Structure formats: structure tokens, C-alpha cells
Amino acid sequence: MTAHTLRYYERVGLIQPVGRARNGHRRYSEADAAWLDFLHCMRATNMPIREMQRYAELREQGDATSLERRKLLEDHQAEIAAQIEALQKAHALLTHKIANYRIIEERIRAAGSVPVEPELEDELATAS
Amino acid sequence: MTAHTLRYYERVGLIQPVGRARNGHRRYSEADAAWLDFLHCMRATNMPIREMQRYAELREQGDATSLERRKLLEDHQAEIAAQIEALQKAHALLTHKIANYRIIEERIRAAGSVPVEPELEDELATAS
DNA sequence: TATTGACTTCAAGCGCGCTCAAAGATGTAG
DNA sequence: CTACATCTTTGAGCGCGCTTGAAGTCAATA
Numbered sequence: 001m002t003a004h005t006l007r008y009y010e011r012v013g014l015i016q017p018v019g020r021a022r023n024g025h026r027r028y029s030e031a032d033a034a035w036l037d038f039l040h041c042m043r044a045t046n047m048p049i050r051e052m053q054r055y056a057e058l059r060e061q062g063d064a065t066s067l068e069r070r071k072l073l074e075d076h077q078a079e080i081a082a083q084i085e086a087l088q089k090a091h092a093l094l095t096h097k098i099a100n101y102r103i104i105e106e107r108i109r110a111a112g113s114v115p116v117e118p119e120l121e122d123e124l125a126t127a128s
Numbered sequence: 129m130t131a132h133t134l135r136y137y138e139r140v141g142l143i144q145p146v147g148r149a150r151n152g153h154r155r156y157s158e159a160d161a162a163w164l165d166f167l168h169c170m171r172a173t174n175m176p177i178r179e180m181q182r183y184a185e186l187r188e189q190g191d192a193t194s195l196e197r198r199k200l201l202e203d204h205q206a207e208i209a210a211q212i213e214a215l216q217k218a219h220a221l222l223t224h225k226i227a228n229y230r231i232i233e234e235r236i237r238a239a240g241s242v243p244v245e246p247e248l249e250d251e252l253a254t255a256s
Numbered sequence: 257t258a259t260t261g262a263c264t265t266c267a268a269g270c271g272c273g274c275t276c277a278a279a280g281a282t283g284t285a286g
Numbered sequence: 287c288t289a290c291a292t293c294t295t296t297g298a299g300c301g302c303g304c305t306t307g308a309a310g311t312c313a314a315t316a
Contacts, residue, residue, distance in 0.1 A: 025294080077223070
């Protein structure tokens with residue numbers, strides 16, 4: 001997280017105005033750092049800024065907003081689960097395609113040059 | 129995938145100019161569809177367009193580019209693995225935080241109103 | 257015949273999340 | 287005292303991946 005990003009997060013209300021040293025420089029407390037860690041974790045898993053803003057807003061309103069905050073997090077967790085699934089599918093597909101490329105390469109090595117004919121048409125087989 | 133996105137992909141070279149009906153309308157073959165499925169799968173796992181362009185370019189050059197294409201896919205697969213890890217971490221964190229919110233809610237219900245004092249400071253505990 | 261509707265083209269616009277530029281204040285080293 | 291680095295502010299700019307708009311062509315339907 002760059003300094004610029006921290007300023008940006010402060011500007012858009014993701015973090016409350018943070019404490020300052022006598023010279024005006026920002027001093028991030030442990031609590032600030034922990035909150036930033038959390039934000040970072042949410043961003044890294046594609047939570048939109050708007051949603052993080054909503055969460056930050058609720059958090060500032062205290063325990064009464066617990067239920068809504070929980071729902072927000074549950075929604076995001078569901079998003080995460082969906083993302084994991086898509087990623088795992090793609091991972092498996094790539095394993096397949098990579099193996100395929102190894103076969104092609106072996107064939108080329110065996111022929112001593114690049115054969116003209118045998119394009120192993122992979123898309124129809126692996127897109128499924 | 130919208131029609132607009134298909135046009136866009138064609139414009140930026142992700143798909144070769146596709147066949148046309150007599151009236152000039154595009155006709156996507158099975159092979160086109162399979163290739164589009166693959167592209168869709170890569171985009172859904174955050175492969176940048178530039179990388180997909182590179183892959184498409186190599187693909188058009190035939191089997192001789194097998195090795196480079198394989199490396200490209202291997203890199204992306206590594207990216208995917210990293211993403212999965214981050215997502216799983218976040219998923220676990222959220223499980224923790226959601227459980228925490230349930231406790232808070234239970235406490236509120238038990239008190240019959242929102243207590244003023246006991247803000248359960250969660251960030252330090254769960255950000256780790 | 258008139259009117260939809262789905263396609264075509266090309267260019268411009270947009271939302272997101274930063275990212276950078278410019279100008280100025282302050283602190284540390286030589 | 288002079289550099290130089292590091293922070294401060296505000297506002298503008300940018301890269302990505304679409305997305306939309308405008309204007310036109312064609313096919314079928316009321």
C-alpha cells in the first residue's frame with residue numbers, strides 16, 4: 001500500500017482522519033494499521049471501494065449496525081466463494097492445456113522440426 | 129458476454145474476423161465459440177487483455193509457439209493459485225468476523241437494547 | 257407501405273481505483 | 287547555511303475494460 005493510496009483512502013472516508021505528529025505528519029496507530037490490513041484484505045479479494053465505504057460508515061456508528069455489517073460481510077464471503085470456484089475451474093483447465101502443450105512439444109522434438117500438419121486442436125476439447 | 133464485448137474483442141485482435149452471413153451479420157462457428165469460452169474463462173480469472181492478445185497472437189502462428197504459450201499459461205496458473213490463496217485467507221477471516229458479529233448481536237438481544245460500553249474491538253484480533 | 261428490430265460501423269465516453277504533478281513546509285546531514 | 291529528503295495539500299490524469307451513442311443497412315411483419 002503506497003502513501004498515495006493511504007491518502008486516497010482517507011479522502012474517500014475509508015479511514016478517519018488519523019493522528020498527527022507535531023510537524024503535521026500522519027502517525028498511524030496499531031488500530032489504524034489493523035483496520036488498514038483489513039481493508040487491504042477486502043480489496044485484495046475484489047470488494048468494491050463503495051462497499052468498503054459502506055462498511056466503514058456502519059462501523060463508525062457502533063454496535064447497533066452489527067447486523068447490517070454482518071450481512072455485508074456474508075455477501076462478500078459468498079462472492080469470495082464464487083471467485084474461488086471460478087479460479088479452481090480455470091486452474092484445472094490450464095493443467096489440461098499445459099499438459100497438451102507438453103505433448104505438442106514432445107512431438108516437435110521427436111520430428112526434429114516443426115511438423116506442418118498435426119495442429120492438435122485443443123479448444124473444443126478443453127473449453128468444456 | 130454481450131455483443132458489444134464480442135465486437136470489442138474482435139477489434140483488439142482477440143478473435144480473428146469471423147465469418148458472415150450473406151447479409152453481413154456475423155456467424156460464430158463452434159470453434160469460435162470454444163475459443164471465446166476460453167477467453168471468457170481467462171478474463172474471469174483476471175488475465176489482462178494484453179496477455180490474452182499475446183496468447184492469441186502466438187496461437188495464430190501455430191505449433192512453433194507452443195513453448196511460449198505454455199509458459200504464458202503456466203504463469204497465469206501461478207497467478208490463479210496465488211489468488212486462490214488470498215481468497216481462502218479472506219474467507220477464513222470473514223468466518224471469524226461474522227461469528228464475532230453474531231456474538232455481539234446475541235449480547236444486544238440479551239441486554240434488550242444496544243449497550244453503550246462493550247464495543248468488541250475486533251480488528252486487532254482478526255486482522256492477523 | 258410503414259415500422260419495428262437486429263444487426264452494421266466508428267468514435268467517443270465512462271466507472272473504477274488509484275497515481276502523479278506541483279508547490280510548499282519541515283527535519284536531518286554535511 | 288545549504289542541500290536534500292520527506293512529508294503536506296489540492297487537483298488533475300491515467301490505464302483498463304468495456305459501454306454507449308449516432309447513423310446507417312437490411313429482413314420480416316402489421
